[in-house]
Amino acid sequence: MKSKRYVKDKLTQLLISLVSLVGLIILVAVFFYVFSNGSSLLSWNLITGDYNSNVFNGYYSTEITTNDFAAPSSLSDEEYFSTRWGISFMDDEDTEGHHIIMITYVDIDSPLANIPDKNDETATISISSGQKLMTVRFSDNTMLLPSNGAEKANQLFDTKTSIADIMVSTSGKGIRGSLITTLYLVIMTLVIALPIGVFTAIYLHEFAPKKNKFVNVLRRLIEMLTGVPSIIFGLLGAAVFIPIVSSLTGADTGNLISGSLTLAVIILPVIISSTEETLKTIPDEYRQASLALGANRNQTTFKIILKSAIPGILSAVLLSVGRIIGESAALIYAIGTSIKDEIIITERSTSLAVHIWSVMSGEVPNFELACAISIIILIVVLVLNLSVKFIVRKIAY
Amino acid sequence: MGLTVTTKKIKQRNKIVDKITQIALLMPTILAASFVLLIIIFISERGVAPFLESQYGDLSVDLIRFLLGNEWYISPNVYGVFFIIINTLYVVFLSAVIAIPISILTALFIAKMTSKTISNFFQIVIELLAAIPSIVFGVFGLGVITNVVKKIAALFQMQTAGGISTLTTIFVLAIMIMPTITLLSITAIKAVRKDLEQNSLALGATKMQTLFKITLVDAKSGIFAGIILGVGRSLGEATAVSMVAGNAGTGPNFNLFGTTRTLTSTMLLGIKETTGLDYDIRFSVGIILVVLIIVINLLLNFAKKKIGRFS
Amino acid sequence: MEKVFTIKKLNLKYGEKTALLDINMDIPKNEITALIGPSGCGKSTLLRTLNRMNDLIENCHVKGDIKYEGNDIFSKDFDVIDLRTNVGMVFQKPNPFPMSIFDNVAYGPRCQGVKDKKILQETVIQALKNAALYDEVRDRLKESAKELSGGQQQRLCIARAIAMRPDVILMDEPTSALDPIATAKIEDLILELKQKYTIVIVTHNMQQAARISDNTAFLLMGELIEYDKTDKIFSNPAKAKTEEYITGRFG
Ligand SMILES: Nc1ncnc2c1ncn2[C@@H]1O[C@H](COP(=O)(O)OP(=O)(O)O)[C@@H](O)[C@H]1O
Ligand SMILES: [Mg+2]
Numbered sequence: 001m002k003s004k005r006y007v008k009d010k011l012t013q014l015l016i017s018l019v020s021l022v023g024l025i026i027l028v029a030v031f032f033y034v035f036s037n038g039s040s041l042l043s044w045n046l047i048t049g050d051y052n053s054n055v056f057n058g059y060y061s062t063e064i065t066t067n068d069f070a071a072p073s074s075l076s077d078e079e080y081f082s083t084r085w086g087i088s089f090m091d092d093e094d095t096e097g098h099h100i101i102m103i104t105y106v107d108i109d110s111p112l113a114n115i116p117d118k119n120d121e122t123a124t125i126s127i128s129s130g131q132k133l134m135t136v137r138f139s140d141n142t143m144l145l146p147s148n149g150a151e152k153a154n155q156l157f158d159t160k161t162s163i164a165d166i167m168v169s170t171s172g173k174g175i176r177g178s179l180i181t182t183l184y185l186v187i188m189t190l191v192i193a194l195p196i197g198v199f200t201a202i203y204l205h206e207f208a209p210k211k212n213k214f215v216n217v218l219r220r221l222i223e224m225l226t227g228v229p230s231i232i233f234g235l236l237g238a239a240v241f242i243p244i245v246s247s248l249t250g251a252d253t254g255n256l257i258s259g260s261l262t263l264a265v266i267i268l269p270v271i272i273s274s275t276e277e278t279l280k281t282i283p284d285e286y287r288q289a290s291l292a293l294g295a296n297r298n299q300t301t302f303k304i305i306l307k308s309a310i311p312g313i314l315s316a317v318l319l320s321v322g323r324i325i326g327e328s329a330a331l332i333y334a335i336g337t338s339i340k341d342e343i344i345i346t347e348r349s350t351s352l353a354v355h356i357w358s359v360m361s362g363e364v365p366n367f368e369l370a371c372a373i374s375i376i377i378l379i380v381v382l383v384l385n386l387s388v389k390f391i392v393r394k395i396a397y
Numbered sequence: 398m399g400l401t402v403t404t405k406k407i408k409q410r411n412k413i414v415d416k417i418t419q420i421a422l423l424m425p426t427i428l429a430a431s432f433v434l435l436i437i438i439f440i441s442e443r444g445v446a447p448f449l450e451s452q453y454g455d456l457s458v459d460l461i462r463f464l465l466g467n468e469w470y471i472s473p474n475v476y477g478v479f480f481i482i483i484n485t486l487y488v489v490f491l492s493a494v495i496a497i498p499i500s501i502l503t504a505l506f507i508a509k510m511t512s513k514t515i516s517n518f519f520q521i522v523i524e525l526l527a528a529i530p531s532i533v534f535g536v537f538g539l540g541v542i543t544n545v546v547k548k549i550a551a552l553f554q555m556q557t558a559g560g561i562s563t564l565t566t567i568f569v570l571a572i573m574i575m576p577t578i579t580l581l582s583i584t585a586i587k588a589v590r591k592d593l594e595q596n597s598l599a600l601g602a603t604k605m606q607t608l609f610k611i612t613l614v615d616a617k618s619g620i621f622a623g624i625i626l627g628v629g630r631s632l633g634e635a636t637a638v639s640m641v642a643g644n645a646g647t648g649p650n651f652n653l654f655g656t657t658r659t660l661t662s663t664m665l666l667g668i669k670e671t672t673g674l675d676y677d678i679r680f681s682v683g684i685i686l687v688v689l690i691i692v693i694n695l696l697l698n699f700a701k702k703k704i705g706r707f708s
Numbered sequence: 709m710e711k712v713f714t715i716k717k718l719n720l721k722y723g724e725k726t727a728l729l730d731i732n733m734d735i736p737k738n739e740i741t742a743l744i745g746p747s748g749c750g751k752s753t754l755l756r757t758l759n760r761m762n763d764l765i766e767n768c769h770v771k772g773d774i775k776y777e778g779n780d781i782f783s784k785d786f787d788v789i790d791l792r793t794n795v796g797m798v799f800q801k802p803n804p805f806p807m808s809i810f811d812n813v814a815y816g817p818r819c820q821g822v823k824d825k826k827i828l829q830e831t832v833i834q835a836l837k838n839a840a841l842y843d844e845v846r847d848r849l850k851e852s853a854k855e856l857s858g859g860q861q862q863r864l865c866i867a868r869a870i871a872m873r874p875d876v877i878l879m880d881e882p883t884s885a886l887d888p889i890a891t892a893k894i895e896d897l898i899l900e901l902k903q904k905y906t907i908v909i910v911t912h913n914m915q916q917a918a919r920i921s922d923n924t925a926f927l928l929m930g931e932l933i934e935y936d937k938t939d940k941i942f943s944n945p946a947k948a949k950t951e952e953y954i955t956g957r958f959g
Contacts, residue, residue: 003787005821009603013510020506022499023579024522026572030529030537037540196425203422221430227690229633231661232436235683238671239439253671265432272429326530329635329665336671353532360536360640361666370536377530385528389521592803596865599761601793601872602819610815615806 034378038371045130046372049174050341055134056125056168058115063161069107079104080154086110087157089133089150100146101133101153103168118165127168137165175373177341178355181256184343185331185351186324188260189267190317196264197271198306198313204272205279206287206305225269230330237262237334251346254335259351262334263327267320274319278312279305315388322384325377328353337361352377440687444680447476453674463681468647469658471667476678478660478685480648485659485689487651488563488638489631492570497624500575504582504620505608520583527576535637538569543641546654555654561643564653569637574627581626585619586612618705625697632690635661660686710737712876712906713758718772720753720930722765727753729930731772735876735923740898740907742921742938744914746953749927751910755878758908759795760788777875793820795876796869801885802861804853809845812853812864816872831871838904839867840897859890863897870901877901879909883916895920914954918942926950 069086081088086107092100106113106128117123133153136144138160144153200222208215241258245251251258286304331351337358340349350358356373359366447458458476466477507519543560546568550557557565589612597607613620643656644666650657664679664686713735720728727750735741735758743751753762760781762768774781781791793816805812813832822828832849836842841863845856853864862882869877879898883891898907898920911917917924918938925935926949934941934950945951 003789005603005606005789006787009605012605016502016506016510019499020503020519023503023526023575024519026575027522027526029541030533033537033541034533196429199422199425200429203419203426207419207422208426218426218430221433222426224433225429227629227694228433228436229630229635229661229686229690231633231635231664232440232683232687235440235443235664235680236432236436239443239680240435242671268429268432322528326528326532328530328532329661332636332665332668337668353530356532356536357636360539365539367536367540371540374533374536377533381528381530382525385525386521389524590803592799592801593805595761595764596797596799596803597805597815597819598764599759599792599797599799600816600819600868601789602816603789606819610819611805 031378034371034374037367038369038373038375041368041372042375045171046174047179047376048176050170050172051174051177051339052341053132053169053172056127056131056170057118058125058127058166059118060111060115060163060166061139062111064111065161067158069110072105072107075105078150080150081105082154082157084158085112087112087127089153089157091150094132098146099149101148101150103127103129103131103133105129112166115163115166127166131168131170134167134169135165136163136167138162139164173369174341175352175355175369177343178339178350178352178373179376180343181340181349182325182351182353184256184345185260185263186321188256188345189263189324190320192260193264193267193271193320194313194317197268197316198275198309200268201272201275201279201309202306205276222269222272225265226273230266230327231333233262233266234330234333236265237330241334245346249346253348254333255347256335256343256345256349259331259335262330263324266327266330267323270319270323271313271316274312274316275309278309282308311391311394315391318384318388318391322381325351325380326353327351328357332357440680440683443677444682444684447674447678447681453677456674458674458678458681467649469663470646471675474674476681478663478682480650481658481660481663481682482685482689483649484563484645484657485632485661487649488566488570488642488657488659489628491567492574492631493624493628495567495571496575496578496627499571500578500623500627501582501613501620503575503579504586505613507579508583508586509608509612523576523579523583526572527580531573531634531636534569534573535640538565538637538641542568550654553654557654558643558656561641561656562654563642563650563657565641566638566657566659567653569641570631570634573634573637574631577630578620578623578627581623582616582620585616585623588619589615618701621697621701621704625694625701628697629690629694632693633661633686635665638662639665660689711735712737712777714773714775716773716775718754718757718770718774720750720757720762720771721769723767727930728757731932733925733932733935735906735908737875737906738902738904739922740902740909740920741923741925742917743908743910743925743927744912744917744953745927745933747912750930751927752880754927755797755880755908755910758876758878759792759797761797763788793872794874795878796872796874798862798865798869798877798879798882800881802858802865804856804861804864807853808850809853809856809864810849813867813871815868820872831873832867835867835871836864838870838901839863840893840900841867857890859886859893862886862890862894866894866897866901870905874905876906876908879907881910881912884912891916914942914956926953928953 064084067083069083071081071083075081075088079088079090087103087110088105090102090104092102094100112127114124114126117125133146138156139162140160142156142160144156204219237258238254241261242254245255245258249257282305286308331354335350335354336348337350337354338348339355339358340347343349352373356370359369448460448463450457456474463476463478465479466475467480468475468477469481503523507516542565546562546565547557547560549564593611593615594607597611598604602610638659639662642659642662644662645656645658648658660682664682668676670676711734715731715733718728718731719726731754743754745751756762757770757774762770770782776791776795779786805815810832813835814828817828817831833842836845841860844860853861856864883894886894895916898909901907909921921938923936924938924941926933926941928949934945934947941950942954945954
């Protein structure tokens with residue numbers, strides 16, 4: 001004898017439960033997409049590797065006629081080992097889908113481990129595993145190209161006696177530079193923003209005269225920062241910080257310092273409000289007790305209050321780190337989008353997030369690499385956010 | 398006697414130290430407050446330059462043509478921002494239309510309709526969603542949502558530029574503002590007085606009637622605050638939008654499957670040089686963006702006061 | 709005498725804590741029954757059991773038997789929502805909904821699916837009249853209910869309950885948040901309402917119980933100590949505990 005209303009009620013409940021699955025589905029979809037596309041690329045080589053590939057050009061004119069080298073036991077079926085030169089090859093494809101020949105192993109005693117540089121008489125280069133074979137011209141002018149494949153390469157290497165010209169390149173597309181840039185940005189930004197933010201919070205909460213017009217204006221101006229979109233902060237970086245840093249250091253483009261300054265402004269409101277929130281939770285008795293002992297306000301603040309505010313500051317720091325790592329729009333303006341391997345703080349380079357932007361906004365977006373970097377960003381952001389939750393809970397109880 | 402003298406001295410010294418600290422702390426505060434002013438001053442300066450004669454050789458932009466123009470081409474320097482404003486408002490509006498109901502219902506579910514464990518779990522899900530950076534949503538948008546939109550377009554026998562379209566932009570924005578609106582709505586809904594809800598139930602209302610007629614009505618101010626924040630976010634959202642908008646050169650375009658161009662995508666895409674007219678005009682677009690955000694904020698806050706009349 | 713509620717062996721626990729212990733009582737129709745006792749003795753709990761508002765409390769376990777008009781209110785296919793439309797409730801603190809005066813009163817009927825504007829109009833005006841509020845608010849039915857004074861708000865809540873055309877109205881200390889003048893008005897109203905409704909009222913105020921109720925139940929630590937005609941309880945209580953309480957020696 002339940003009424004029609006009861007049924008309608010249950011149906012509505014079901015509908016709402018289904019709608020609230022949308023958030024979960026999106027989250028799972030984002031993680032699934034990013035992991036399934038990026039995890040195959042995510043490797044130690046990617047993290048530590050250079051972005052730009054280097055080309056080495058050498059030769060070896062001494063004749064070799066013996067086939068003395070033994071194949072390493074770890075050799076797989078797909079690798080071809082030249083017993084004459086002590087080097088093994090494998091067929092592969094690069095991220096753009098072109099056929100390449102990878103060098104997978106070079107014996108330490110192989111003559112190729114140390115050959116004269118064609119471009120510099122006094123230097124030597126070393127062929128090593130992980131490099132791509134680009135072209136080889138043997139002394140009898142036989143040419144070897146990537147399109148010939150690993151098997152043919154092996155065949156030629158096993159029969160030819162000397163090499164007139166060999167060109168190899170390192171694989172490139174690594175993210176070490178962007179990773180280091182990101183770390184630099186995190187540290188420099190926090191070093192700039194933390195003192196300003198924490199001192200501002202202390203001033204506003206502990207020292208500022210109450211109901212003072214000027215203080216209220218300051219407060220409003222700081223609150224307004226929260227509503228400013230990050231691309232506008234980017235404009236601030238381009239219009240103000242880049243010129244300032246340029247005139248001080250002689251940098252002539254966007255650079256890590258101008259980027260850090262811009263990021264510092266972005267995270268400032270978070271640090272101020274989070275610090276002030278914890279200051280609010282510290283009971284007045286603390287302050288009075290300390291004052292009653294004859295300490296001045298100065299000592300009170302810095303000894304008692306600051307210490308108690310540490311959890312709040314810490315969670316602000318964690319949130320800020322997440323924000324810095326994820327920021328892209330502002331940095332595109334405040335630093336630029338050129339990916340670098342050599343990181344100099346007065347020059348350009350990209351954070352991980354802007355690295356993604358760079359590889360995605362080219363003619364051919366590189367989804368694999370973008371997803372691989374996204375995995376790193378997502379994991380860091382995830383860990384940071386869960387830690388903040390943990391800290392907040394710690395404070396609450 | 399001696400003790401009083403030293404206390405007096407200490408007191409005096411303490412007072413001075415206090416004063417010095419106060420002034421020392423005022424400095425960072427003023428610095429922090431000055432950034433908004435710096436933004437206004439310097440972006441205005443750079444953004445106004447394109448409309449002044451002889452700043453870039455013989456190039457300059459006519460202000461009226463800029464404000465009312467419906468074409469945007471970097472070469473040969475045709476900059477009309479009107480259709481971009483309309484397109485921006487269009488995608489932001491539609492993304493809000495999608496995100497608001499989903500957010501409010503999700504908030505109701507989390508705050509009122511489930512066990513503590515499930516509620517906590519979903520709360521974390523939404524918080525993580527809120528923490529995912531824009532660039533990742535851009536990659537997701539380009540890699541996944543474009544395909545979804547392509548399928549939708551096929552249903553209507555329409556073509557898209559590889560899934561890059563107005564609808565894709567709307568979906569990406571909706572996904573990005575959903576967590577913001579949801580989290581603020583949860584707070585607002587949890588703050589509703591329990592006795593109101595109890596009284597509603599005591600009047601024979603069903604649980605759902607109570608949630609929709611009492612809880613949501615009482616929480617509407619807080620929910621609206623979330624909507625204002627969400628809309629502000631989507632107006633200023635740049636990276637992800639730029640990746641899926643397609644940067645149409647003319648407009649306004651209301652076709653969901655056609656490409657679009659927003660103020661932020663205009664600012665972000667195709668930066669070649671960091672000087673010159675094409676760079677500085679982006680600051681002019683920045684001014685338009687800031688003004689638009691302020692105007693929409695004022696309008697929404699006005700609306701919020703109107704609807705908050707009974708609470 | 710007709711009985712609206714028959715309560716048998718009612719036991720209620722909040723988690724491990726017993727709040728009601730073996731309560732047996734009948735609530736007669738068209739009379740005012742007062743529940744008295746010291747704070748925390750279980751008055752509100754007992755009241756809330758009658759329209760199953762305790763369902764909303766997670767760790768609340770009820771055992772025993774309550775019949776409303778002969779139907780077991782705890783049985784599986786008993787419609788709680790139906791029960792709550794027949795058994796109205798007025799809470800301690802006046803709590804108008806965030807909407808207009810009219811919408812407040814029309815809330816219950818609308819939830820039941822009444823859409824006809826004329827019927828709603830009539831119901832609302834009748835309810836406001838019955839709650840002795842109509843004359844004070846007739847010109848501002850569309851204004852926010854929050855603008856009313858505390859006493860008016862409480863009468864609005866009573867009107868809201870009346871608009872459902874219930875048989876029973878439960879009141880949990882309805883005057884404890886009001887000043888004496890507003891209290892007097894509500895007491896008059898309650899006596900007026902007795903003609904049509906069965907009323908169960910929790911009160912902290914002994915004089916109030918004596919003034920308006922026909923029957924009084926005295927509870928102590930979850931037990932029903934004494935339940936009888938109000939005259940009898942106040943003039944010649946059977947139990948020593950009851951006498952001690954009403955003469956103000958504890959509680
Ligand atoms: N929701 C609840 N959860 C746990 N214990 C409760 C709850 N509500 C009331 N109690 C306990 O049950 C007892 C009776 O409460 P109540 O019925 O409100 O008393 P009264 O209305 O007579 O003051 C009290 O001891 C109270 O602490
Ligand atoms: Mg009570």
